Amino acid sequence: MIENISEPKHCVAIIGGAVAGSTAAEVLADAGVVCVVFEQNDRPYGKIEDGLPRWHVKQRKMEYETIDGRLDRPNVIFAPRTRLGQDLDFHDLVQNWGFSAILLANGAWKDRPLPVDGIDQYVDKGLIYQNPFIYWFNHKNEKAYPGPRYVIPEGTIVIGGGLASIDVVKAVQVDLYEAALRSRGIETTMLELEHKGIPAICAAHGVDPAALGVKDCVLYYRRRAVDMPVAQPPDNATPEQMAKTQAVRQKLLSKVLEKFRVRFFECHLPTAAITEGDRLVGLRFVQTRVEGRNAHPIPGTETDVLSPLVISSIGSVPEPIAGVEMKGDFYRFKDWDTGEYAPAERVFGVGNVVTGQGNIAVSRKHAAFVARHLVENYLGIGDGERDISPAYRGAEDRVRQQLEKVEASLQRHAPLAPEQVNTILERVGSRLHQLGCAGYREWIDKVTPPDLE
Ligand SMILES: Cc1cc2nc3c(=O)[nH]c(=O)nc-3n(C[C@H](O)[C@H](O)[C@H](O)COP(=O)(O)OP(=O)(O)OC[C@H]3O[C@@H](n4cnc5c(N)ncnc54)[C@H](O)[C@@H]3O)c2cc1C
CATH class of the missing domain: 3.50.50.60 (FAD/NAD(P)-binding domain)
Structure with a gap:
């Protein structure tokens, strides 16, 4: 004092x-x-x-x-x-x-609310936002952790596109594969899986990762992979500089998808909740056509995706x-x-x-x-x-x-x-x-x- x-x-x-x-x-x-x-x-x-x-x-x-x-x-x-x-x-x-x-x-x-009508009534009933999810992920092994405890199921889907959403899909995948390997009597750690990647750790134990049968996490992004805000072009970028940035974005994403066995759908915008009783059990998506910063929905391209858990990672304010x-x-x-x-x-x-x-x-x-x-x-x-x-x-x-x-x-x-x-x-x-x-x-x-x- x-x-x-x-x-x-x-x-x-x-x-x-x-x-x-x-x-x-x-x-x-x-x-x-x-x-x-x-x-x-x-x-x-x-x-x-x-x-x-x-x-x-x-x-x-x-x-x-x-x-x-x-x-x-x-x-x-x-x-x-x-x-x-x-x-x-x-x-x-x-x-x-x-x-x-x-x-x-x-x-x-504050997580930006997922722009789907009525979706927030399903928070903790099939929907989690990124900030509480990462908070839980970081603290879940502490004995006195006071927050909500989540179980991350196979087939989780993540809505996002920025760096934070990539953290989320990685956290989901390392959690799923750590459990899948353990169920086969193979002990590994979250750190090892994150550092070396899922295919490398599986290979080290003589396991084909596909044979584990894990239903991998899927990332949905409303724009194209080349639009993901994981790399930024310089101010007033020339078309060449823009093309270079887009190539970097594509490459970064491809490496993540490969190293953590994440699936990815670009140009998919969530439009409606699919529910059962008081739970969210999936989302309806519409495909988009990207023009500049805008992602226009393409009528007639709607698909329903069922999932036991949706994690929304579309930014914080x-x-x-x-x-x-x-x-x-x-x-x-x-x-x-x-x-x-x-x-x-x-x-x-x-x-x-x-x-x-x-x-x-x-x-x-x-x-x-x-x-x-x-x-x-x-x-x-x-x-x-x-x-x-x-x-x-x-x-x-x-x-x-x-x-x-x-x-x-x-x-x-x-x-x-x-x-x-x-x-x-x-x-x-x-x-x-x-x-x-x-x-x-x-x-x-x-x-x-x-x-x-
Ligand atoms: C790869 C990478 C690149 C990055 N690039 C940039 C960059 O270019 N520019 C940039 O700015 N950042 C960048 N960052 C982000 C950088 O991590 C953040 O800017 C920084 O960590 C945020 O710190 P902060 O103190 O503003 O916010 P926080 O870390 O969120 O801290 C806010 C604090 O306020 C407390 N608090 C909240 N509400 C209240 C309240 N009502 N009353 C009292 N206390 C409260 C919280 O508990 C917290 O301790 C980057 C990060 C990474 C990983």
Whole structure:
């Protein structure tokens, strides 16, 4: 806990302590700003812990340590188990707490709803969304795991097309083949299957994977394979550059399909739920004709696909928070690059909460870099080292660039008087006392499950 402040200082609230929130805290704290990081969970690692599949063992550990180093430093106070919209009221935070600025670094945790009428009544009754699915996949082996437990059946279908949907089909397939091999008395691990691929592991045990009779997972995408957003063309791409990007996309996908025995249907759009009693038992698809970004349904091409489980992985957007104004699926930002929140001065968004809408130089540069080797490593189909840290360094650079606006705003306003900062710190201190949180490292040690993978 920070001792009594005796000089004027800026004091900033940061909502969310993961890649974006911790990067912001580090930059601002090192510039002498007192930062209070309010995090909804016990641990601050966000998508790294709950969204990056657990086969990225080294990467996750490395990123945890990076985040720890940023939050366990002078001028940073970490307030866990404090959710904006539940334990903290947004209007109260903006109007009454007295912070110099408020940064929303709470990421994108709401799955985009699958656009099929009435489908959400079947959540957990034949339908699962990607965020809870990966959360379960990452934590399911912990004894004290409190969330819903899923059984992944053969013949699962996944709706998606981006990198995250590929994580989902891989998770399903390694789970199915681990079980199928075990039923033949062959012990293997999720890590081995992900790393070497299903055909290679089967071959090592003298098994023909087809002979296992697993009903493989199927990925359905509404556009063509060459349109999949797993690689991005440069800005104002020439037709040659576009063709090259499309070839990369096709190649990446083919490698994934082969290495994990996934089946794939392009140009298929789900249009209706097929149900039995209170369960979803499949989806009706219509084929599409792709024109630019549009996928037009082709009348008369409808097919019904029965499946015991549908996983929807069509993207994530920020969760609505009481009091935070929205524009469509996002918070009402004035500027997608700087993350300035339109309805209130001194409120900014950083990181995934301003997802993908930005156009700032570092993001563009990074997107081009991400196109190849990094994505191959991310997907586990590259030949090189499986180091994907540049993905996170890119995200951090983007946060640093967004912080320029925040720093300019702080410079325009006088720092808070010492008593104002001390009032905020007392308020935070009493919450930490209630929680039994006496310091960052001690807290993390206390709340980390002993069997966390
Ligand atoms: C191959 C690859 C390439 C990538 N390329 C890019 C790129 O080019 N650019 C880019 O920006 N990113 C990129 N990323 C994504 C990068 O992983 C994310 O930007 C980053 O992990 C997201 O961090 P975040 O802190 O914004 O969000 P999160 O990790 O989601 O963290 C949000 C935190 O806020 C907390 N929180 C949520 N709601 C509340 C609440 N109401 N109250 C309190 N706390 C709350 C959550 O618990 C969580 O800890 C890439 C990733 C990969 C794997």
